[in-house]
Amino acid sequence: MTAAIYGQRAGKTTLMIEELSYGGQIINTPDIENYPGLMHVSGFDYSTKLYEQALELGAKFMFAQAVSVEDKGSFKIVRTSEGDIEAKSVILATGAKNRTLGMVSAELAGPESGLVGKGVSYCATCDGMFYRGKVTAIAGGGNTALDDALFLSNICSKVYVIHRRDEFRGSPVTAQKLAAKENVEFVLNSNVTGIIGEEKLTGVEVTNKLSGEKRIIETDGLFVAMGQVPDNSRYTNVVDIDDKGYIFAGETCTTKTPGIFAAGDCRTKEVRQLTTAASDGAVAALAAAAYIESLN
Numbered sequence: 001m002t003a004a005i006y007g008q009r010a011g012k013t014t015l016m017i018e019e020l021s022y023g024g025q026i027i028n029t030p031d032i033e034n035y036p037g038l039m040h041v042s043g044f045d046y047s048t049k050l051y052e053q054a055l056e057l058g059a060k061f062m063f064a065q066a067v068s069v070e071d072k073g074s075f076k077i078v079r080t081s082e083g084d085i086e087a088k089s090v091i092l093a094t095g096a097k098n099r100t101l102g103m104v105s106a107e108l109a110g111p112e113s114g115l116v117g118k119g120v121s122y123c124a125t126c127d128g129m130f131y132r133g134k135v136t137a138i139a140g141g142g143n144t145a146l147d148d149a150l151f152l153s154n155i156c157s158k159v160y161v162i163h164r165r166d167e168f169r170g171s172p173v174t175a176q177k178l179a180a181k182e183n184v185e186f187v188l189n190s191n192v193t194g195i196i197g198e199e200k201l202t203g204v205e206v207t208n209k210l211s212g213e214k215r216i217i218e219t220d221g222l223f224v225a226m227g228q229v230p231d232n233s234r235y236t237n238v239v240d241i242d243d244k245g246y247i248f249a250g251e252t253c254t255t256k257t258p259g260i261f262a263a264g265d266c267r268t269k270e271v272r273q274l275t276t277a278a279s280d281g282a283v284a285a286l287a288a289a290a291y292i293e294s295l296n
Helices: 002-009 024-028 043-056 124-131 143-153 172-179 274-295
Strands: 015-018 060-063 066-071 076-080 083-087 090-092 096-098 135-139 158-162 184-187 190-197 201-208 214-218 221-224 228-230 260-262
Touching: 002 043, 002 274, 015 083, 024 043, 043 060, 090 274, 124 135, 124 143, 124 221, 135 143, 143 158, 143 172, 158 190, 172 184, 190 214, 201 221, 260 274
Parallel strands: 015 060, 090 260, 135 158, 135 221, 158 184
Antiparallel strands: 066 076, 076 083, 096 228, 190 201, 201 214
């Protein structure tokens, strides 16, 4: 939507194609407090304002699934579930889905999705401050999980780090820092097998893989840090992707195909936040506008 705003302001005709609802992941966030200039705003309200701003500037919106993109040189064809669209330039802003507990644990019991924003979160940087002085748990063993645990250990009374193996995949230095903290407890060789709570999260069930022993951990928050899953495989004819499925595109948002750009969480980058997604939208739109001008 940021790309649409900048595309319209650059004097171009912009069409946004969205399969489900405008806003992406952020629409499910109950309170955003880390976006510059906005102290508190819900993800729904923020997305709605952005959507209305794009429409007011003249952008069009289409509910459809983008099936593929074809490069025809001076123009591109976006094939969708609602028909084909011809455009001079295409910006892929497909985002990435958080890898849920349900994706990695067939035995998971409990309302994981129903408690998102009510104790279950996928971003400690985004939501950690809501748990200041409270008990939290991290599920994961990579760098994201360890960094999240370190961040939370500085503001929470207790942090449980739950990992399915006996050692972490993430940085040994960070793991050592966590091990030295009195308010951090490692729960290794274990999986989260149950989510406890109705109106809000009250605890998690953890099962030891070796002994089969189950344990209930009372916690105010559960942060799932098992990575993200991008959905870019349908575009590999026009972009290159890395081994994790992200589109190779740097800070200029350019891909291997002239006129096709990648913006937001779908591209290779270090930080995936609301601010960086909006920044990418502006960069990609201005680059797309410049590319179109170069065709004339």
